[in-house]
Amino acid sequence: MSKLLELGGLLEPLTAKIHNGTPTFGTCAGMILLASEVKGTRPDAHCVSALDITVRRNAFGRQVDSFETDLDFKGISQPVHAVFIRAPWVESVGDDTEVLARVPADDDKGAIVAVRSGHGRGNVLATSFHPEVTDDHRVHDYFVSMVEESMA
Numbered sequence: 567m568s569k570l571l572e573l574g575g576l577l578e579p580l581t582a583k584i585h586n587g588t589p590t591f592g593t594c595a596g597m598i599l600l601a602s603e604v605k606g607t608r609p610d611a612h613c614v615s616a617l618d619i620t621v622r623r624n625a626f627g628r629q630v631d632s633f634e635t636d637l638d639f640k641g642i643s644q645p646v647h648a649v650f651i652r653a654p655w656v657e658s659v660g661d662d663t664e665v666l667a668r669v670p671a672d673d674d675k676g677a678i679v680a681v682r683s684g685h686g687r688g689n690v691l692a693t694s695f696h697p698e699v700t701d702d703h704r705v706h707d708y709f710v711s712m713v714e715e716s717m718a
């Protein structure tokens with residue numbers, strides 16, 4: 567993903583736009599791109615460093631280890647059904663990064679799978695899972711609220 571952005575001359579303007587405050591939501595590979603540190607990636611991969619997080623690519627295993635589960639998501643009242651497709655997880659977060667969801671604690675040690683910058687005020691959201699493949703729009707609604715707050 568970062569290679570294509572670089573080849574297309576988009577990496578620099580996209581990075582600048584995100585750092586200038588444009589609300590941004592990354593899912594899965596998008597989370598990896600937004601991270602400040604990435605484990606298990608190519609040495610020449612770039613990241614946008616819009617979130618102070620360390621992520622590990624393919625952390626839950628190979629394509630056949632893709633799975634679905636229900637998650638508690640901070641700011642959304644009922645559990646969210648989450649689809650993980652060869653997903654990354656977040657290994658650590660900086661002081662200014664809010665953890666919004668983890669996989670259930672008995673699975674994969676309760677790994678962090680949703681984060682937001684700036685403790686409820688930041689403009690950058692990322693999930694390890696793919697809310698765009700379900701009919702549940704609540705995570706997208708959460709992002710729309712972030713966009714509205716950024717314009718208030």
Ligand SMILES: NC(=O)CC[C@H](N)C(=O)O
Pocket residue numbers: 593594595596598623624651652653654
């Ligand atoms: N569904 C996805 O976006 C998968 C991401 C991919 N496994 C990666 O590490 O780049």
